[in-house]
Amino acid sequence: MMELTDMIKDRIKLVNDNIVPSIQADVPALQDAMRHYPVAGGKRLRPVMALVVSAAVGGNDEKTLPYALALEMTHNFTLIHDDLMDHDSLRRGRKAVHVLWGEATAINSGDALFALAFRLLAKVEVGHAVFLEILEDFSRMVQGIAEGQQLDMDFEKMKKVTEEEYLIMVEKKTALMFQYAAKGGALIGGGTRQQVEAMSEYGRLLGIGFQIWDDLLDIEADEEALGKPVGSDIKNGKRTLAAVWALENLDGANKEAFLKAYGNQNATKEDMAGAVEAMQKGGAIAYAKKQALAYAEKSKELLGVLSPSKEKDILLYVVDYMVNRET
Amino acid sequence: MMELTDMIKDRIKLVNDNIVPSIQADVPALQDAMRHYPVAGGKRLRPVMALVVSAAVGGNDEKTLPYALALEMTHNFTLIHDDLMDHDSLRRGRKAVHVLWGEATAINSGDALFALAFRLLAKVEVGHAVFLEILEDFSRMVQGIAEGQQLDMDFEKMKKVTEEEYLIMVEKKTALMFQYAAKGGALIGGGTRQQVEAMSEYGRLLGIGFQIWDDLLDIEADEEALGKPVGSDIKNGKRTLAAVWALENLDGANKEAFLKAYGNQNATKEDMAGAVEAMQKGGAIAYAKKQALAYAEKSKELLGVLSPSKEKDILLYVVDYMVNRET
Numbered sequence: 066m067m068e069l070t071d072m073i074k075d076r077i078k079l080v081n082d083n084i085v086p087s088i089q090a091d092v093p094a095l096q097d098a099m100r101h102y103p104v105a106g107g108k109r110l111r112p113v114m115a116l117v118v119s120a121a122v123g124g125n126d127e128k129t130l131p132y133a134l135a136l137e138m139t140h141n142f143t144l145i146h147d148d149l150m151d152h153d154s155l156r157r158g159r160k161a162v163h164v165l166w167g168e169a170t171a172i173n174s175g176d177a178l179f180a181l182a183f184r185l186l187a188k189v190e191v192g193h194a195v196f197l198e199i200l201e202d203f204s205r206m207v208q209g210i211a212e213g214q215q216l217d218m219d220f221e222k223m224k225k226v227t228e229e230e231y232l233i234m235v236e237k238k239t240a241l242m243f244q245y246a247a248k249g250g251a252l253i254g255g256g257t258r259q260q261v262e263a264m265s266e267y268g269r270l271l272g273i274g275f276q277i278w279d280d281l282l283d284i285e286a287d288e289e290a291l292g293k294p295v296g297s298d299i300k301n302g303k304r305t306l307a308a309v310w311a312l313e314n315l316d317g318a319n320k321e322a323f324l325k326a327y328g329n330q331n332a333t334k335e336d337m338a339g340a341v342e343a344m345q346k347g348g349a350i351a352y353a354k355k356q357a358l359a360y361a362e363k364s365k366e367l368l369g370v371l372s373p374s375k376e377k378d379i380l381l382y383v384v385d386y387m388v389n390r391e392t
Numbered sequence: 393m394m395e396l397t398d399m400i401k402d403r404i405k406l407v408n409d410n411i412v413p414s415i416q417a418d419v420p421a422l423q424d425a426m427r428h429y430p431v432a433g434g435k436r437l438r439p440v441m442a443l444v445v446s447a448a449v450g451g452n453d454e455k456t457l458p459y460a461l462a463l464e465m466t467h468n469f470t471l472i473h474d475d476l477m478d479h480d481s482l483r484r485g486r487k488a489v490h491v492l493w494g495e496a497t498a499i500n501s502g503d504a505l506f507a508l509a510f511r512l513l514a515k516v517e518v519g520h521a522v523f524l525e526i527l528e529d530f531s532r533m534v535q536g537i538a539e540g541q542q543l544d545m546d547f548e549k550m551k552k553v554t555e556e557e558y559l560i561m562v563e564k565k566t567a568l569m570f571q572y573a574a575k576g577g578a579l580i581g582g583g584t585r586q587q588v589e590a591m592s593e594y595g596r597l598l599g600i601g602f603q604i605w606d607d608l609l610d611i612e613a614d615e616e617a618l619g620k621p622v623g624s625d626i627k628n629g630k631r632t633l634a635a636v637w638a639l640e641n642l643d644g645a646n647k648e649a650f651l652k653a654y655g656n657q658n659a660t661k662e663d664m665a666g667a668v669e670a671m672q673k674g675g676a677i678a679y680a681k682k683q684a685l686a687y688a689e690k691s692k693e694l695l696g697v698l699s700p701s702k703e704k705d706i707l708l709y710v711v712d713y714m715v716n717r718e719t
Contacts, residue, residue, distance in 0.1 A: 090535065091564075095542045146503060150496040169477040169545055172499055173538045176473060176506070180534035183510060187527045193520040200514045200527070207507035208417065211500045215422045218496055237418075 069382050072375060073113060079126060080112045080137060087134055087185065090177060098166045098174035099181075102141045105157040110275075110387065111242055112137045115250035117383070118264050121376035124254025131188035132199070132249050138185065139203075140242060142178035143210055145171055150214065153297075179207070195252050206245045213238025220304040231309050232273065239279075240272025247271075260370045267367040267380070274360030274388040277353055280305035282390075284341055284350065296337050302328025306356060311349035319347035361388040396709050399702060400440060406453060407439045407464060414461055414512065417504060425493045425501035426508075429468045432484040437602075437714065438569055439464045442577035444710070445591050448703035451581025458515035459526070459576050465512065466530075467569060469505035470537055472498055477541065480624075506534070522579050533572045540565025547631040558636050559600065566606075567599030574598075587697045594694035594707070601687030601715040604680055607632035609717075611668055611677065623664045629655025633683060638676035646674035688715040 084103045090096035112133030119129040147153070148161040149171045155161060163171035186203060189196065216234040220226045247268030251261040283298045284307060298305055311323050326332040326340035344350050361384045371377045411430045417423035439460030446456040474480070475488040476498045482488060490498035513530060516523065543561040547553045574595030578588040610625045611634060625632055638650050653659035653667035671677050688711045698704040 090539055092539045092542045092546070094546065095539055143503075146499050150499055168495075170542065172473050172477055173542055173545075175499075175503075176470075177535045177538035179503070179506060180531050180538065182531075184528055184531035184535075187524050187531065193523065196520065196523075197514050201511055204507050204509075204511035204514065208504045208511075211504035211507065212417055212419045212422055215419045215497065215500055218500075219419070219421065 069375070069379050072379060073117075073383075076113045076116045076126065077109045079116070079130065080109045080133060081106070083130060084134055084137055088138070088178070088181065094166065094170060095174055095177060098145075098162050098170050099178050101159070101162050101165070101174075102144055102156060103137065105159050107141075107157060109137060110383075111140050111246040114243060114246040114268065114380075114383065115253075117376050117379050118247045118250030118256075118268075119254030121371050121374055121380060122251050122254040122256030122260050122264075124250070124256075128190060129250055129253045131185045132253055135182040135185035135189075135203070136242065136246050136249070138178050138182040139207060142175045142182065143207075143214075145175040145178070147214060150218065189253060191253055199249055199252055202245050202248060206241045209237045209241045213241070217304075221302060225312070226304045226309055228306065228309055228313075231304055231306055234304075235273055235276045235306075236269065239276040240269045243268040243272030243275065257370075263367045263370040267364050270360045270364035270367070271384055271387060274357045274364065274384075277306045277357035277360070278388045278390070281307060281350065281353055281357070284344065296341075299326050299337060299340055300328070300330055300332055305353070307344055307349045307353040310352045311344050311347065314352075315343060315347040315349065319343040323347070323349075357388050361385070396702065396706050399706060400444075400710075403440045403443045403453065404436045406443070406457065407436045407460060408433070410457060411461055411464055415465070415505070415508065421493065421497060422501055422504060425472075425489050425497050426505050428486070428489050428492070428501075429471055429483060430464065432486050434468075434484060436464060437710075438467050438573040441570060441573040441595065441707075441710065442580075444703050444706050445574045445577030445583075445595075446581030448698050448701055448707060449578050449581040449583030449587050449591070451577070451583075455517060456577055456580045458512045459580055460573075462509040462512035462516075462530070463569065463573050463576070465505050465509040466534060469502045469509065470534075470541075472502040472505070474541060477545065516580060518580055526576055526579055529572050529575060533568045536564045536568045540568070544631075548629055552639075553631045553636055555633065555636055555640075558631055558633055561631075562600055562603045562633075563596065566603035567596045570595040570599030570602065584697075590694045590697040594691045597687045597691035597694070598711055598714060601684045601691065601711075604633045604684035604687070605715045605717070608634060608677065608680055608684070611671065623668075626653050626664060626667055627655070627657055627659055632680070634671055634676045634680040637679045638671050638674065641679075642670060642674040642676065646670035650674070650676075684715050688712070 085100055088096065088100050088103060090099060115133045115136055116126050116129050120126065144156060145162045148156055149163040149168060153161060154164045162174060186200065189199060213234050217238055220234065244265050248261060248265035251264040256264065280298060283295055286295055308327065315323050322339040322343035326336040329336065365381060365384055368377060368380055412427055415423065415427050415430060417426060442460045442463055443453050443456050447453065471483060472489045475483055476490040476495060480488060481491045489501060513527065516526060518526070540561050544565055547561065571592050572595070575588060575592035578591040583591065607625060610622055613622055635654065642650050649666040649670035653663040656663065692708060692711055695704060695707055
């Protein structure tokens with residue numbers, strides 16, 4: 066296991082060493098805003114997934130790096146815009162871009178990062194047909210992320226959101242990027258069509274499990290370790306899987322305690338603790354955990370298309386890391 | 393001349409017929425917001441320029457159309473975000489996207505339109521090397537537009553902006569898109585390298601002249617014909633060429649009258665009329681007009697690389713249309 070984590074760390078370092086120097090702009094304030102989140106680190110899950118999948122089907126890091134960087138830039142562009150849209154003021158333990166530079170520069174620096182991502186994409190050295198597939202996928206991915214964000218915002222105004230609607234939103238907002246991280250890695254690495262499709266599905270399922278788990282961290286994680294406030298989803302009435310399930314299935318005192326804090330910006334610490342306890346006792350947390358782990362298990366099955374390799378082992382390990390983490 | 397305007401109208405119709413059906417999204421509110429400006433029309437200057445330049449070097453409309461649509465989508469994405477950043481509430485005689493759908497959906501629908509533009513770009517059928525050049529140019533173009541927008545916003549907070557700084561801003565914010573409209577058209581049409589470079593410069597110079605002229609319309613145009621309020625640049629203290637020149641060169645009563653309205657949100661109708669009169673009497677308007685027309689004339693000289701054709705005549709005609717229009 067030690068060796069696997071070292072192999073992941075090497076790829077995180079590769080991304081870290083290259084991402085910030087790749088972000089150049091003629092206007093200093095814009096460049097600073099564009100670099101603010103990428104400098105702060107982050108887990109680099111998406112670029113690492115592209116690199117490891119590529120290697121697992123016979124590719125190498127050098128050839129896949131521009132694609133990995135394009136993914137990470139795009140991820141960071143969506144974070145800048147999402148934090149502004151969602152009025153989140155903290156990210157990775159630092160003030161959000163729109164808090165530090167204002168809303169206009171946040172919009173603008175996100176746009177510039179997104180534009181820059183396509184310049185990285187243009188450095189991917191593959192045949193023309195594969196290149197066009199990657200470009201189309203990338204475009205679909207970002208449009209899908211915007212659609213997912215839109216659904217997420219619309220859900221806050223809807224009386225009832227079904228589990229099915231929640232899953233469509235999560236698939237778009239989060240899973241698409243893992244799906245195309247894995248698919249793009251497989252395409253650039255020269256995988257067979259069967260491997261490309263299986264890796265695409267691996268990323269999709271893992272992405273859904275990851276988001277369900279991520280939402281659970283907002284309920285149960287340690288605030289300091291997470292680097293951002295915990296419980297804001299409950300206060301904001303956000304439709305997470307645990308909340309959707311709780312709204313449908315809690316009853317009696319549990320329902321009452323949950324509703325006292327859910328969607329209530331003025332909820333006290335006690336209200337919040339009561340809501341979390343109700344979700345635990347009533348089974349909402351357990352249900353969401355079970356679902357997240359089920360997606361994780363299904364994603365592992367897809368790895369059967371890969372020949373044995375250290376990278377295959379990493380992709381197996383990554384599933385447990387992403388859907389069983391504490392921060 | 394009748395025949396030329398008909399040829400332009402045919403290409404505007406080609407863009408109009410194809411742009412809205414090309415904008416599809418799974419989430420209805422997002423799709424509506426994405427289509428709001430494209431449906432309302434606009435002059436379609438950028439896509440028409442790409443189509444006409446392509447034909448002028450031997451290409452055809454069918455092959456160039458996806459690129460033309462990608463340009464128009466990108467232009468509309470920047471309008472959505474710019475209107476939000478600049479707090480402009482009217483566009484093409486209609487309420488701005490952020491006014492109708494809110495700020496979050498405005499950010500999001502702009503992002504989605506931008507993503508979609510790259511899907512159109514992927515439909516351009518050219519060789520791989522040319523394709524990569526087009527993609528890189530497109531990425532540089534959009535990042536440059538963001539840099540220009542950033543400079544434009546920064547200028548409002550600066551005590552003094554020189555004419556040189558103003559020109560850098562205009563080149564990025566406006567001229568880049570005309571530059572790459574013309575260059576992309578020439579590349580897709582199969583022009584020689586000399587033609588590609590000359591068309592790139594033609595678009596750049598014309599774009600600068602266009603923006604200087606466009607800023608003059610905000611001072612002198614008829615409000616109803618323009619479809620948006622006139623004079624807001626003066627009230628907002630925006631750095632236009634006429635204003636930069638006025639700040640540097642007006643004196644006495646003209647200077648006083650200009651400063652009474654410039655950057656003053658509470659300026660009365662009389663203050664505004666006084667400022668415009670001062671810019672006219674003091675020579676600021678005449679100076680900006682002269683500069684715009686000089687860029688226009690220089691852009692015409694670049695057309696020498698083209699063999700005689702109806703399309704060449706259109707490109708000549710377009711210069712006068714863009715830099716001598718009243719709306």
